[in-house]
Amino acid sequence: MSLYLQRLEEVKSFFDNKDTVLGYRKLMDCAMDTQDMDVYKKMIALTDWKEQHVNNETGLISRSMEVLSLLQTKKVEPASTQGPVITASDITKTYGRSGFQLGPVSIDIKKGHIYGLVGENGNGKTTLLRILARELNNTSGSLNYVFKEDIASDYDLRAKLVYIPQRTATWYGSLKDNLKFVLSNYGVAPEENETRVLMMIARLGLWNYKQLKWSELSSGYKMRFELARTLLRKPEVMLLDEPLANLDVLAQQVVLEDLKSICNSVVNPIALILSSQQLYEVEKVSDKVIYLKNGQYTDNNASFKGETLDQLIIEIDSTSDREAIKKAFENLPIEKLVYNGGVYLAYFAGDTQFYRVLYALGAAQIEVTYIRNISSSTRRFFVS
Numbered sequence: 001m002s003l004y005l006q007r008l009e010e011v012k013s014f015f016d017n018k019d020t021v022l023g024y025r026k027l028m029d030c031a032m033d034t035q036d037m038d039v040y041k042k043m044i045a046l047t048d049w050k051e052q053h054v055n056n057e058t059g060l061i062s063r064s065m066e067v068l069s070l071l072q073t074k075k076v077e078p079a080s081t082q083g084p085v086i087t088a089s090d091i092t093k094t095y096g097r098s099g100f101q102l103g104p105v106s107i108d109i110k111k112g113h114i115y116g117l118v119g120e121n122g123n124g125k126t127t128l129l130r131i132l133a134r135e136l137n138n139t140s141g142s143l144n145y146v147f148k149e150d151i152a153s154d155y156d157l158r159a160k161l162v163y164i165p166q167r168t169a170t171w172y173g174s175l176k177d178n179l180k181f182v183l184s185n186y187g188v189a190p191e192e193n194e195t196r197v198l199m200m201i202a203r204l205g206l207w208n209y210k211q212l213k214w215s216e217l218s219s220g221y222k223m224r225f226e227l228a229r230t231l232l233r234k235p236e237v238m239l240l241d242e243p244l245a246n247l248d249v250l251a252q253q254v255v256l257e258d259l260k261s262i263c264n265s266v267v268n269p270i271a272l273i274l275s276s277q278q279l280y281e282v283e284k285v286s287d288k289v290i291y292l293k294n295g296q297y298t299d300n301n302a303s304f305k306g307e308t309l310d311q312l313i314i315e316i317d318s319t320s321d322r323e324a325i326k327k328a329f330e331n332l333p334i335e336k337l338v339y340n341g342g343v344y345l346a347y348f349a350g351d352t353q354f355y356r357v358l359y360a361l362g363a364a365q366i367e368v369t370y371i372r373n374i375s376s377s378t379r380r381f382f383v384s
C-alpha cells in the first residue's frame with residue numbers, strides 16, 4: 001500500500017474512534033498532499049461548515065468521510081526523503097567579544113525528520129540555527145545543501161531554507177491579505193491564490209482569525225501566521241527558534257503535533273529543526289535531540305560527561321524523606337540517590353527494570369507526586 005493510502009487509512013481510523021479533532025487535521029494534510037484545487041475547495045467549504053456547526057460532530061464525521069472517499073480516488077506520488085538536505089561537518093563558531101565557542105558540530109539533516117535543539121540559556125542554540133540557516137557565517141567546518149531543484153537566487157534560497165526567529169516583525173493589514181501577498185509575489189493567479197491561502201488558513205487553525213490584524217492576534221497565533229506564511233512557499237528546511245515560547249502547555253502540544261504532521265507530508269516533506277526549553281514536549285515529537293552545553297554538542301544517544309549508558313535513571317518527586325526512599329530501594333541494585341533541590345534522582349544498575357522501582361516505592365508506601373524514567377532522555381543532563 002502506498003504511503004498516501006496508508007495515511008488515508010489512519011484518518012479513517014481516527015474518525016472511527018471519534019478522535020475527530022486530530023482526524024480532521026490529518027484529513028487536511030492528506031487533502032493538501034493532493035495539490036488539487038478542487039479538493040482544496042471541498043476542504044475549505046467543509047471547514048466553513050464546521051466552524052458554523054461546532055457541536056455537530058456526527059455531521060462533521062459524515063461530511064469528512066465524503067471528502068475521504070474523494071481523496072481515495074486521487075494519486076499522490078511520494079517525494080524522496082533519501083539522503084540529507086543539509087550535511088554539517090565540524091562546524092564551529094567563535095565570537096570575538098564574548099569568547100563563546102560553538103562546536104565542532106557534525107550532523108546530517110533529513111527531510112521528514114524533526115530535530116529538537118535543547119540546552120540551557122546561552123549555550124549556542126540560536127547560533128547553530130542561524131549558521132544552518134545561512135544567516136551567520138561559521139568560523140570553520142563545512143555545510144553542504146542538497147535541495148530538490150537548483151537554487152537560482154538568494155530569494156529562492158530564503159524560500160527553501162527558512163529561519164523563523166523568536167521575535168518576528170510587525171505586519172499591516174489583515175492576516176489573509178498578508179498571506180495572499182506571499183503567493184502573488186510568485187505570480188500565482190488570483191483564484192488559485194485565494195484557494196491555497198484559505199486551505200493554509202484552515203490547516204493552521206486560523207479560520208476565525210483571517211480578517212484580524214497583527215495587533216489583534218495573540219503571540220501564539222502570530223506564530224501560526226508565520227508558519228502559514230512560510231509553508232505557502234513550500235520550504236524544504238524550517239529552522240524555528242523557540243516556537244513554543246509564548247504558548248500554553250496545550251497549545252505547545254497542538255503546534256508540535258501539527259508541525260510533525262505537516263513536515264511528514266507525502267509530497268513536500270520538510271526537515272524541521274526547532275530550539276526549545278520545553279524538553280519533554282520536544283522530545284516526544286523529535287526524531288533526534290541535539291543537546292548543547294557550553295557550545296559543545298552531544299547526540300542524545302551518546303554518553304556525556306563520562307556517564308555510562310547502561311544505567312536506569314529515575315526522577316522522583318516525593319514528599320517522603322531521603323532515608324525512607326533509600327530504605328524502599330534496599331533490595332534493588334541502587335548506585336546512588338541524589339537530591340538536586342527539587343527532585344530525587346535514583347541511579348540503578350542497567351539491568352534493573354522500571355516496574356521493580358515502581359513496585360518497591362508502592363510496597364514501602366512512599367508518597368510519589370511525579371516519577372519518570374529519564375535514562376534515555378536529555379533531561380538527565382539538565383538535572384544532574
Ligand SMILES: Nc1ncnc2c1ncn2[C@@H]1O[C@H](COP(=O)(O)OP(=O)(O)OP(=O)(O)O)[C@@H](O)[C@H]1O
Binds near residue numbers: 098125
Ligand atoms: N553577536 C554576538 N557576539 C558575541 N557573543 C555573542 C553574539 N551572539 C551570541 N553571543 C554569545 O554566544 C553565546 C550563545 O548564544 P546563543 O544566543 O546562541 O544561545 P542560546 O542557547 O540560543 O540562548 P537562549 O536560550 O538564551 O536563547 C552566549 O554566551 C552569547 O552571549
